[in-house]
Amino acid sequence: MSSLSLSAAGAARQAIESAVPGLVDERFASRLFAKDPTLWGPAAREEAGIRLGWTEAATVSRPLVAEIVQLRDDFASEGVTRFVLAGMGGSSLAPEVITRTEGVDLFVLDSTDPDMVQLAVQDLDRTALVVSSKSGSTVETDSARRAFVAAFEKAGIDAPQRIVVVTDPGSPMDGSAREAGYRKVFNADPNVGGRFSALTAFGLVPSGLAGVDIERLLDDAEEASEFLRDDAEDNIGLRLGAALGGTTPLRDKIVIVNNGAPVVGFADWAEQLIAESTGKSGTGVLPVVVSDNAPELTSGAGDILVISLVPQDAEPADQGDAVAISGSLAAMMMALEVATAVAGRLLGIDPYNQPDVESAKNATRALLASSPEPSPAEATDGAIEIRGSEQVLQGATTVVEALKALLGQLPEDGYVSVQAYFDRLGWADLEKIRPLLAEKTRRPVTFGWGPRFLHSTGQYHKGGPAQGVYLQVTAATDTDVDIPGIPFSFGELISAQADGDAQVLTDHHRPVLRLRLTDRAAGVEQLLKATTEL
Structure with missing residues (x-):
């Protein structure tokens, strides 16, 4: 597949050769995209049963595009061209990497530090706030919303007309936002966990309002999904997942470095997805985000696996215990989501809960x-x-x-x-x-x-x-x-x-x-x- 490629060496290659044939035999990929909740064992079945909507996000999210573009145009006609996103975790990290990669401005307010809040609450004449929270009760997000409402009102601006909400249907914020008359309420698929929500309303609404071509993003994701659902040994999702969770002994420090890939901040998004999905029950793999020439890249430690994000014309990984992956942003996001699901299976944990x-x-x-x-x-x-x-x-x-x-x-x-x-x-x-x-x-x-x-x-x-x-x-x-x-x-x-x-x-x-x-x-x-x- 032209938009997604992966090569592996050393322990990563051995893990792929060992684990992938079994994953193919048990039809892991096709069962994953069929939303089979039994893939991670009986204990995980209930949670997984309500968390696999991400596998069809590229299709299900399609109707959102026109609504988002229309709202962006309406805001622009009113002189509103600056967007602040109040969100945490998956609600903020995905839009951040999407907009940074596309070179589009989006102020991501994912802090409660007063200095950063003050930086966000500026230039209000041309600013709209996107409030993103699955539960609608996240304290950081709700606090930011309150601060903006007060600031808009103080500036003589109709606050509800400058606030857009993304939340799950039926959440506390869903009802209160509609009652308050906020400009627009987008309901996301409740069957998608926050860290897997990049290609749902949580990723698309703030990115699209800020100016990203979200239709192209979904096109890339849909193309990747066609490949990632195949029960085949060259399935990059299976191969990457085997490298993440299948090394023996387990290389549980995953050092992620961008070696020239045209994606900005991807490792920060990957960090949350991998750490929160696998780090439980005393096991898991720890993502370590580094830059060029970081000491971890040459330490030779037996518990380190390096994942390099590379341009599509890069040379294959041929030394060390390493994986090199390239592709469009949406394709790489889909591949890593599949890989995280695979790693959960190999590690024997439920990748969809977050008990701590x-x-x-x-x-x-x-x-x-x-x-x-x-x-x-x-x-x-x-x-x-x-x-x-x-x-x-x-x-x-x-x-x-x-x-x-x-x-x-x-x-x-x-x-x-x-x-x-x-x-x-x-x-x-x-x-x-x-x-x-x-x-x-x-x-x-x-x-x-x-x-x-x-x-x-x-x-x-x-x-x-x-x-x-x-x-x-x-x-x-x-x-x-x-x-x-x-x-x-x-x-x-x-x-x-x-x-x-x-x-x-x-x-x-x-x-x-x-x-x-x-x-x-x-x-x-x-x-x-x-x-x-x-």
Whole structure:
């Protein structure tokens, strides 16, 4: 198939040769596209039975195209050309990769950091808000909606006419949005889980409003589906899934790098799909998003598998334990969704549930309800407050000592997770810590912006293998934004989300070091410098 290709070497090739013939014999691909819920065993049957609508998304979503294009034209005639998406997890990551790949502007508000909220709530005369949530009760999304309603009203703008909603039929938001008279309510297929929803209304509405040719996107997906449903040994979905979940011993750190493929941000979308689908019951595979020349690419570690996103004319993978995949964006999305379903089968887990995502949400709600005083820092070093259990800190009083203490607990087969709870647009420099830590530890390092990673790798951190050590970075700000109708602000919300997740990780016996930057600029500089001194 011209729009999708895959080559494999080393352990990935061996896994494909071992697993794919059996998958073909049992007709996994055709049964998947026939929405057979028995593919993952009796325990998964109920959940899978209501989550396989994604296999026909390219066809079912077709009627949405005309509605979205018409709404985009109507907005344009009114001078509305800027779109902000309030969504989390699959509701935001898919539109982000689609619009970035197509070179179209879309402001993705998937943070509760007050600075980022303020960046979003600007230029209101030409702005419309898309609110995306399957359940309609996601706290980050609802808080953003409230902030925009208040901002529109303050600017003298008819708020309901500037708000578009994407949600499941019958959700709390479905009813309230229609009652409020919002401009348009799009109902998505309820039989599609959020992380598999890229080619449903959740991916198409914000992308199409922003200017993406969504009909072409669906054409590419439909073409890929015709190939991916075949029970054949050259089925790229089966082959990629075998590489993800079928290596022996399991290479459970999946390092994803873009080596010239014309897709922007695909690895971030893939990270959520793979981590949240497989990281449970003490097993799973961990996606590690890296850039060129990352230490993980040449570490030679026996638990690493490299997936390279390459141009369609690239040379096949012929060395290392690696997979090279190319194709159009929609084709690659479909292939990875199939591969994730295959990996779930090979790993013996249900790829459609997410048993540990709710725990951090519950901890956040409890903290917001009780409004506890902040715990005192165990130590302060320059612009950074240091917190952690005695077991984690082991008497450390400086940032360098605390980092050494945390990394000293890293297992041989472990990984480091960096979690930064503040504005990802204004402080992207902090991501430089990821390759620095990878170089120092010679182990895979993930980097997630909070709270968005809670809807992604957050599931893997609690439900996957107990291999990680966790560095949580929070930051003070002179800015705060009230959430209308709610007894807490965005600053209080993001603080509670960080506290709640750290509490749940600790309850799961995961080592957590917490660093709070009392000054963002000075703190980021100090933290990066400390990392180089390890």
